[in-house]
Amino acid sequence: MTDTITISVDAMGGDNAPRAVIHGAHLALQDHANARFIFHGREEQIAPLLNEFPALKPVSVIRHCETVIAMDEKPSQALRKGRGTSSMWMAVQSVKDGEADVAVSGGNTGALMAMSTFCLRPMDGIARPGIAAIWPTLRSDIIVLDMGATIGADAQQLVDYAILGSALARCLFGHEAPTVGLLNVGTEEVKGLESIKEAGRILADASGAGFVYHGFVEGDDIGKGTVDVVVTEGFVGNIALKTAEGTARQVGKYLSNALKANLMSRIGALFAMSALKTLQKRMDPRTVNGGVFMGLNGIVIKSHGGTDEIGFKSALNLSYEMAHSQLMDKIGDTMKRFPVKPVAPNPESETEAKPA
Incomplete structure (x- = not known):
C-alpha cells in the first residue's frame, strides 16, 4: 500500500453533479492530504470548477468522457450506451486498470452495479455482489x-x-x-x-x-x-x-x-x-453517505444521488478509508478462514445482467 490513495470519481453522477462532486472532493482533501483524484466527465464543466479550488487542482486529473448515464436509465440501456465510454464506466475501469484504489459515483444505482459487475467481475466464491x-x-x-x-x-x-x-x-x-x-x-x-x-x-x-x-x-x-x-x-x-x-x-x-x-x-x-x-x-x-459494493474484484462506493457537497465528502472519505484499510485483503483473509467452501459464481447471474 502506497502513501497516496487515488480515488477515481464519476464527476457527472448525481443530481448536483459536477459542482457537488468537485466541492466535496475539496472538502475531503482537507481531511486526507495524501488523496489524489481522477475526475471522469465533461472537461468543459469540470475544469472551471477545479479552478475555484486551488488546493484541489494540483492533485487532480481530468479524463474527458462525453457520455453521461442518466439517473432514470435502465441498467441494460446504460450498458449499451456507456460501456467503455461513459464517465461511470471509466471511473470503475480506472480501478480495474490499477491506476486508482477505489471508485466513487453518485449516479444511477442499477447502472453502476451492472457496470461494476461487468468491469470488475465478482470475486471467486462470491455468487452475487x-x-x-x-x-x-x-x-x-x-x-x-x-x-x-x-x-x-x-x-x-x-x-x-x-x-x-x-x-x-x-x-x-x-x-x-x-x-x-x-x-x-x-x-x-x-x-x-x-x-x-x-x-x-x-x-x-x-x-x-x-x-x-x-x-x-x-x-x-x-x-x-x-x-x-x-x-x-x-x-x-x-x-x-x-x-x-x-x-x-x-x-x-x-x-x-x-x-x-x-x-x-x-x-x-x-x-x-x-x-x-x-x-x-x-x-x-449526509454524514453516513455511501454504500459499499461488496464482493467485486475492486472497491466501488455509491453516493446518494441527491446529496450535496457535504454528503459527497462523506462518500469520498469512506472510499479513502476502504482503500487505506485494505478492504480487499481483509475480505480474502476472512474467506480463507471460512471452513465451508463457498460456491462458485453463478453463471446465470452474469447472463441476466448482460445488455440486450
Missing part, C-alpha cells in the same frame, strides 16, 4: 447488507454477505471478530424462511472464522446496535433503509414544529441549542 451501508445506532455505527443489489437471496448468498460484512466491519471499526446477526421475523430458530434458517446453521458452524455469529436479530435490533453486522437480502434491506431515513426526517420535522409551537418552546430551544445541534448532526444522513 451486495451493497453494504453504515448504519448509526444507539451503541455505535454498524454494517447492514444487502441494501438492494439482489432481490431475494438463498442461504449461500446470505453467508457470502456475512463474510463480506464482517470484513468491512474489521476495516471500519477495527473489530478482529465482529458479531454477525441474520435479520429475521423472530429470534427463535424455528422462525423464518428456510433459506435464512439454513444460512444460520452454516454461520453457527463457522463462527470464529473472522466473525462471531450472534444468531437471528429482529428489526428493532438494528437501531439498538445489537450486532456489528446485520445480514439480510436486498428487498428487505432496501425497505429497512428507506423506512429509517423517512422516520428520521419525520422525527426531525416533529421536533422542529414542537420547538416553534409557542414562545416558551422557542425559549427552551435556545437553552437546548447545543444539544439540538448535536442531535441534528447525528441524524443528518
Whole structure:
C-alpha cells in the first residue's frame, strides 16, 4: 500500500453533479492530504470548477468522457450506451486498470452495479455482489447488507454477505471478530424462511472464522446496535433503509414544529441549542453517505444521488478509508478462514445482467 490513495470519481453522477462532486472532493482533501483524484466527465464543466479550488487542482486529473448515464436509465440501456465510454464506466475501469484504489459515483444505482459487475467481475466464491451501508445506532455505527443489489437471496448468498460484512466491519471499526446477526421475523430458530434458517446453521458452524455469529436479530435490533453486522437480502434491506431515513426526517420535522409551537418552546430551544445541534448532526444522513459494493474484484462506493457537497465528502472519505484499510485483503483473509467452501459464481447471474 502506497502513501497516496487515488480515488477515481464519476464527476457527472448525481443530481448536483459536477459542482457537488468537485466541492466535496475539496472538502475531503482537507481531511486526507495524501488523496489524489481522477475526475471522469465533461472537461468543459469540470475544469472551471477545479479552478475555484486551488488546493484541489494540483492533485487532480481530468479524463474527458462525453457520455453521461442518466439517473432514470435502465441498467441494460446504460450498458449499451456507456460501456467503455461513459464517465461511470471509466471511473470503475480506472480501478480495474490499477491506476486508482477505489471508485466513487453518485449516479444511477442499477447502472453502476451492472457496470461494476461487468468491469470488475465478482470475486471467486462470491455468487452475487451486495451493497453494504453504515448504519448509526444507539451503541455505535454498524454494517447492514444487502441494501438492494439482489432481490431475494438463498442461504449461500446470505453467508457470502456475512463474510463480506464482517470484513468491512474489521476495516471500519477495527473489530478482529465482529458479531454477525441474520435479520429475521423472530429470534427463535424455528422462525423464518428456510433459506435464512439454513444460512444460520452454516454461520453457527463457522463462527470464529473472522466473525462471531450472534444468531437471528429482529428489526428493532438494528437501531439498538445489537450486532456489528446485520445480514439480510436486498428487498428487505432496501425497505429497512428507506423506512429509517423517512422516520428520521419525520422525527426531525416533529421536533422542529414542537420547538416553534409557542414562545416558551422557542425559549427552551435556545437553552437546548447545543444539544439540538448535536442531535441534528447525528441524524443528518449526509454524514453516513455511501454504500459499499461488496464482493467485486475492486472497491466501488455509491453516493446518494441527491446529496450535496457535504454528503459527497462523506462518500469520498469512506472510499479513502476502504482503500487505506485494505478492504480487499481483509475480505480474502476472512474467506480463507471460512471452513465451508463457498460456491462458485453463478453463471446465470452474469447472463441476466448482460445488455440486450
